[in-house]
Amino acid sequence: MIDRRQMMTTALTLGAMHAFPQLTQAQARRLVFATFTGSWEEAHRDVLVPAFRKASNNADIALDPLLSVDQIAKVTAARANPPIDVMLHDPGPALVAIDQDLVDDYPIAQSAHYNDLIADAQGAKGPAPFFQVVGITYNPDKIKTPPTSWSDIWKPEYKGRVGITNLNSTLGTGFLVEIARSRGGSEANVDAGFKAIEELKPNLGAVAANPGQLATLYQQGQIDIGPGNFNAIQILKARGVAVEFVAPKEGAIAFKTTIHLVKNSPNKELAFKLIEASLSPEVQAKLMESPYLIVPTNTKVKIGGEVAKALAKDHDEMKKKFVFQDWAAINKQRSAWIEKFNRDIKI
Amino acid sequence: MRSAPVTTYDLKLALPLAGFFALFFVAPLLILILVSFYTDTSLTQFGLVQYARFLLDPFSLSVLVSTLWLGVKVTLLCLLLGFPLAWTFVRSPRLAQGVLMLIIVLPLLTSVVVRTFAWIVILGRQGIVNNLLLSLGLADTPLRLLYTDGGVVVALAQVQMPLMVLPLITALSRIDPNLRDASSALGAGAWRSFIKVILPLTLPGIMAGCLLTFAAAITAFITQSLVGGGQMLFMPMYLYQQSSTLSNWPFAAAISIIFLVAVLGAVTLFNLLGRLSRGYAQG
Numbered sequence: 001m002i003d004r005r006q007m008m009t010t011a012l013t014l015g016a017m018h019a020f021p022q023l024t025q026a027q028a029r030r031l032v033f034a035t036f037t038g039s040w041e042e043a044h045r046d047v048l049v050p051a052f053r054k055a056s057n058n059a060d061i062a063l064d065p066l067l068s069v070d071q072i073a074k075v076t077a078a079r080a081n082p083p084i085d086v087m088l089h090d091p092g093p094a095l096v097a098i099d100q101d102l103v104d105d106y107p108i109a110q111s112a113h114y115n116d117l118i119a120d121a122q123g124a125k126g127p128a129p130f131f132q133v134v135g136i137t138y139n140p141d142k143i144k145t146p147p148t149s150w151s152d153i154w155k156p157e158y159k160g161r162v163g164i165t166n167l168n169s170t171l172g173t174g175f176l177v178e179i180a181r182s183r184g185g186s187e188a189n190v191d192a193g194f195k196a197i198e199e200l201k202p203n204l205g206a207v208a209a210n211p212g213q214l215a216t217l218y219q220q221g222q223i224d225i226g227p228g229n230f231n232a233i234q235i236l237k238a239r240g241v242a243v244e245f246v247a248p249k250e251g252a253i254a255f256k257t258t259i260h261l262v263k264n265s266p267n268k269e270l271a272f273k274l275i276e277a278s279l280s281p282e283v284q285a286k287l288m289e290s291p292y293l294i295v296p297t298n299t300k301v302k303i304g305g306e307v308a309k310a311l312a313k314d315h316d317e318m319k320k321k322f323v324f325q326d327w328a329a330i331n332k333q334r335s336a337w338i339e340k341f342n343r344d345i346k347i
Numbered sequence: 348m349r350s351a352p353v354t355t356y357d358l359k360l361a362l363p364l365a366g367f368f369a370l371f372f373v374a375p376l377l378i379l380i381l382v383s384f385y386t387d388t389s390l391t392q393f394g395l396v397q398y399a400r401f402l403l404d405p406f407s408l409s410v411l412v413s414t415l416w417l418g419v420k421v422t423l424l425c426l427l428l429g430f431p432l433a434w435t436f437v438r439s440p441r442l443a444q445g446v447l448m449l450i451i452v453l454p455l456l457t458s459v460v461v462r463t464f465a466w467i468v469i470l471g472r473q474g475i476v477n478n479l480l481l482s483l484g485l486a487d488t489p490l491r492l493l494y495t496d497g498g499v500v501v502a503l504a505q506v507q508m509p510l511m512v513l514p515l516i517t518a519l520s521r522i523d524p525n526l527r528d529a530s531s532a533l534g535a536g537a538w539r540s541f542i543k544v545i546l547p548l549t550l551p552g553i554m555a556g557c558l559l560t561f562a563a564a565i566t567a568f569i570t571q572s573l574v575g576g577g578q579m580l581f582m583p584m585y586l587y588q589q590s591s592t593l594s595n596w597p598f599a600a601a602i603s604i605i606f607l608v609a610v611l612g613a614v615t616l617f618n619l620l621g622r623l624s625r626g627y628a629q630g
Contacts, residue, residue: 067591069591069592069594070591072594096594160472160488160489160491161472165577166577166578167592168577168587168588168591168592172577205472205491206493206494206576207494207576207577207578208576208577209572209573209575209576209577209584210572210577213573216464216467217467217471220467220468220471220472220473220474221471221472221473222467222471222472222473222493223472334592334593335593335595338588338592338593341578342406342580342585342588343406345578346578346579347494347576347578
């Protein structure tokens with residue numbers, strides 16, 4: 001006969017299994033891909049996942065949309081049995097993940113697409129399937145002459161109408177480095193950049209907490225001009241917000257979005273297939289189209305549409321017009337810069 | 348077998364909850380304290396470096412002080428606006444009370460993010476306030492209301508208002524209406540009745556409301572960062588920056604412990620005031 005105690009134990013066990021499904025799935029779990037939140041997740045769910053499933057005989061896959069830092073935290077917490085198989089990273093966090101020995105070498109010899117990537121997108125610890133591009137965003141209803149250079153943001157007529165983000169984001173840090181470089185600084189010395197932001201203060205209408213918030217501020221008329229991410233701005237534009245993106249004549253800032261095999265992943269083979277799919281010209285060409293407009297890194301993709309119009313018409317022009325930054329150097333001092341920004345930038 | 352008295356409960360009944368708290372609250376807190384004593388980000392050496400770094404740094408201390416001060420300002424504003432509201436509620440007929448209660452609780456039923464975005468729309472350069480000021484000719488150019496201290500205080504006060512009003516309503520509705528009548532029959536004016544009778548009797552509600560509002564205001568990461576922007580630094584954002592952007596867990600842990608102790612200190616002070624005032628109310 002079943003007594004109460006046994007009932008209780010069974011109920012608790014069932015409850016625990018329900019609350020922590022990993023207990024039962026520890027051995028064989030489906031492939032987990034940590035993508036970014038928002039439009040990235042949408043793009044990957046709609047294009048990358050179907051391509052992967054086709055290539056892998058309908059293997060099961062779960063998207064886990066997380067910020068880079070949260071991906072790293074999750075994998076660090078369980079190095080031996082990581083809950084994520086494939087990570088996606090901005091350049092800063094990618095180097096952190098590599099430094100902390102969280103990722104495996106990419107099996108280049110077996111890869112069908114690796115050698116087709118443009119040189120800047122190749123990397124032994126994880127190739128870049130996409131570029132993110134930062135240029136100048138402006139509101140064409142309020143600003144009639146399109147800006148052409150980063151220095152236009154400092155024009156006195158934009159008093160109180162410029163928006164930037166703080167250095168928590170890749171966008172904010174990249175912008176600081178770029179203006180430092182345009183004034184004689186470098187990744188190792190951004191003092192000129194801080195001086196420039198100091199001079200920008202009268203123009204600053206907002207220092208947003210993150211790039212997502214920065215983009216929405218155009219919609220509300222809080223700001224009319226500032227650095228902006230090509231994809232984020234295109235999404236706003238598609239929703240009818242009056243925003244335009246221009247690549248400044250100094251060159252648009254390009255960040256690699258890299259994809260990595262997590263060390264000790266139990267799904268190595270499927271993970272490799274997913275990354276291969278993300279590097280393939282088919283997936284990249286599809287993601288380049290509207291509404292995603294993600295900049296491809298595979299040279300076999302013929303660049304077209306909005307990406308060709310606003311950024312570069314082929315990969316050769318891309319190499320000339322994009323500015324890549326040395327994130328290994330940036331990471332070394334980023335913490336000090338964030339501290340300086342905390343202390344000095346008050347509007 | 349003798350059955351236990353039906354009116355007393357066995358403490359063992361609290362064991363599952365106690366176990367839950369021990370596992371998911373006490374244990375992580377202990378780990379947090381442990382992490383805060385590491386001197387380096389790879390967690391190898393122990394020391395007090397992180398605490399020294401915070402407590403000996405005037406900038407970090409100013410972030411702590413401005414966060415607590417923000418809490419005080421929001422709490423006072425909530426009290427100032429919430430008391431008349433609670434008063435109106437208690438004095439309204441039953442039908443109006445239903446409507447008022449809905450209005451009071453409504454902020455709790457919408458997400459903090461939505462409420463905060465509404466404030467961005469209200470306070471923005473082309474927001475409702477600025478448009479009104481411009482069209483009335485009270486200002487020539489849009490004023491900067493967003494990303495200011497005042498903006499954060501007002502937005503937080505609205506967001507946290509129910510936490511102040513609900514305890515006040517409970518306290519006010521417990522007061523016997525005869526007391527006020529008695530007070531005025533004995534010759535006290537409206538203000539005197541309020542200060543000598545109503546206010547002391549509502550003190551428990553005021554203390555509870557203030558505590559809740561204060562605690563909620565200083566930890567409101569979303570509202571602080573969206574309305575305050577990326578350059579106004581309060582403790583939750585400072586913590587987030589250190590732990591998430593910079594992966595400096597020991598320093599982030601030390602910040603949380605210091606914040607926790609500071610908040611506990613403020614709460615103790617509140618409670619002390621509450622106890623003193625209760626003495627005043629009964630004396």
